[in-house]
Amino acid sequence: RGEPPPAPRAARASRSAGPGSGSAVLIGVELDSDGNGDGGQWPPDIPGCRVLGRADNRRQRAEIVQALRLLDPRPEKIVALCSLARTPDRGTMTWLGELAEIAPVEIRLTDADRLPGLGIDTAQRREDWRRLAERFGIELEPPA
Secondary structure, eight states: OOOOOOOOOHHHHHHHOOOHHHHHHHEEEEEEBBBBBSSSSSSOOHHHHHHHHEESHHHHHHHHHHHHHOSSBBSOOEEEEEEEOOOOOHHHHHHHHHHHHTTTTTEEOGGGGGGGHHOOOOHHHHHHHHHHHHHHEEEEEEEE
């Protein structure tokens, strides 16, 4: 809501990290509940991803950043599981952009099956996430 944030500075793009040689890590960001968004519990089973934790508050976000900086080798990518039931915001995208300075970030959206019952247009919400991810230079996994 309000004025859109300015486009990311070129300096941010130049600080984006390339993939590391470690396994991908999974973090939960902007999840709508304690579940993984598909009726199961956290953490979901995503093959090839080591679960790092959830980032529901500042303390957890700081712990995740610290853990990522300590990983050796650096992860191939950071998979951020986010709920389509939540509206994407600039603060979340800014934080994910900071994580992209450690390893590439890929957003995976979940909860699409819940949106009609919540009165949320699924296509529009996906577009909201896509636009904001693009503005911050973050990869959004294409819809399945």
